[in-house]
Amino acid sequence: MNPAGRQPRVVISGLGFISSIGNDATEVARSLRELRHGIAPFDFFPGHEVDIKVAGTIKGFDTRSSHHAEWRWPERYAFGREVLRSLPPHGLHAFCALEQLIADAKLTPELLADGETGLFTASAGSPFLQRERLNALHESHGGRMHPMGVVSTIAGTLNFNLAPHYRIRGAVCGFVSACASTAHAIGYACDEIRLGRQQRIVIVGAEDLTVESTYSFHSMRALSRNPDPATASRPFDRGRDGFVGTGGAAALLVESAASAAARGAPVYAEILGWGQASDGYNMAIAEPDGRGLATAMHRALAAAGVAPADIGYVNAHATSTPAGDRSEIRAIHTVFTAAGARPAVSSTKALTGHGLSMASVLETGFCALALRDGFTPGQAHLVDPDPESAGLNLPRTTLPSAPDYVLKNSSGFGGSNVALVLRRWTA
Amino acid sequence: MSGDHPISEKLRGTLRGFPEATIQDCAAFQATGDPAAFERAVLGLVHHHLSPKPPKPLATYPRSTALVAELGLDSITMVELVFIFEDLFAAKLPQEELLQVVTIDDLLNLLRRHLPAPPPA
Structure with a gap:
């Protein structure tokens, strides 16, 4: 305090x-x-x-x-x-x-x-x-x-x-x-x-x-x-x-x-809150409906005092595996589509590959750059969207403006899920 | 620095990143058993492990100089040196004798006691 x-x-x-x-x-x-x-x-x-x-x-x-x-x-x-x-x-x-x-x-x-x-x-x-x-x-x-x-x-x-x-x-x-x-x-x-x-x-x-x-x-x-x-x-x-x-x-x-x-340090973004929840499901496979991740996102939004409709961009965990991405799609539908919200969604792992335990800090850094510099990373390499992603906003190109609020997802083996909520910095 | 002696691949591998002069001294000692090359090699190996580096060449320090108290060698770095010595000199250095080493002289004497017999002249 x-x-x-x-x-x-x-x-x-x-x-x-x-x-x-x-x-x-x-x-x-x-x-x-x-x-x-x-x-x-x-x-x-x-x-x-x-x-x-x-x-x-x-x-x-x-x-x-x-x-x-x-x-x-x-x-x-x-x-x-x-x-x-x-x-x-x-x-x-x-x-x-x-x-x-x-x-x-x-x-x-x-x-x-x-x-x-x-x-x-x-x-x-x-x-x-x-x-x-x-x-x-x-x-x-x-x-x-x-x-x-x-x-x-x-x-x-x-x-x-x-x-x-x-x-x-x-x-x-x-x-x-x-x-x-x-x-x-x-x-x-x-x-x-x-x-x-x-x-x-x-x-x-x-x-x-x-x-x-x-x-x-x-x-x-x-x-x-x-x-x-x-x-x-x-x-x-x-x-x-x-x-x-x-x-x-x-x-x-x-x-x-x-x-x-x-x-006088540079401020990239504010971290408003975070949430976590576990799948309790499998040592390596994400729970198919993404319930743990959805709970983590709900908890992060509650901690941040932000509604789903406020979020302008979701930096997804999606690693490009068939099962993992599908689970996250369902989790995003649960939190956002069901609430009538349609934030831009992309996984920057299309560009970097998956950095394992480094991935979250790397991608939170990307979100910080996007918020400071005023852009929203698009979904690279997306040609034929997974049918389950219908209804999600997956921009194929980078958008020239930054959202006010960003949600960053992360998931790990054993079903550990974490979501962070960031805000564009205003003193 | 000693003259040209063949440097084995194993020696090069053990001393990756070391100054060429120290590698030459080690090769010279391995080839000839020359006591002067031995001392230069040991002092070169110790010098390479010191941080910060002493202001003068180690050979100019009295042999009574304390490795820890005066040259700043810490115990983990001493273990690194022992790892290298054992590899280079095919010696096994007993822990109880290592604990008695305080000065440069102590270290040289410990190594001399445990070196294999020098090659025939």
């Missing part, structure tokens, strides 16, 4: 991106406006013909080696051995995204270390690096244990590495709800700030793009087998056949409006 006894307003006041559609906010905003995708041929098993042929690739980086001395990244970022030694590939991306956020939000080393700044992160860890380290351990019968084998590979590696480097002394923890992880992180960050426990919380999501992190989803037939980068990820289209994997990192600053204003 602030001194007047009112809850502080919460805003997004800094962004950073290392993504398949751009390695900074300017490039990302341009890709969103022009619906320029970042999907490209990707050789998961060089020299072998395999089912999955494309991914949302990160340009300007090479992190294929398990040894950081062989990594390459843009010259504008300078990191020494003492930073790199305990990072997985996606850790490098996370550091770069956070460097962008710090500059964007005008955060000083003193503010980062003042105890009023927290850090909430999510990644699946690095099964790629873990496999290397554990193989060496097994092959040596316990004799060779890489000193950084644990901290560079397990879920939580982003916290372990980022918090000490930036001397972050506020609330630091990680979130594990698969593809809803960073939506949970943003929601709970809002709560921390509203409760007066923190002034600002940095959200960082990142993932490796590797055989181990990405191709492994093919084991449950979740990935698109379509070899065409221009159509492999096509949420809501009748021809969709699975998601396209991506990696990289996204960083977003959640902050009290007063704290951001005091520093």
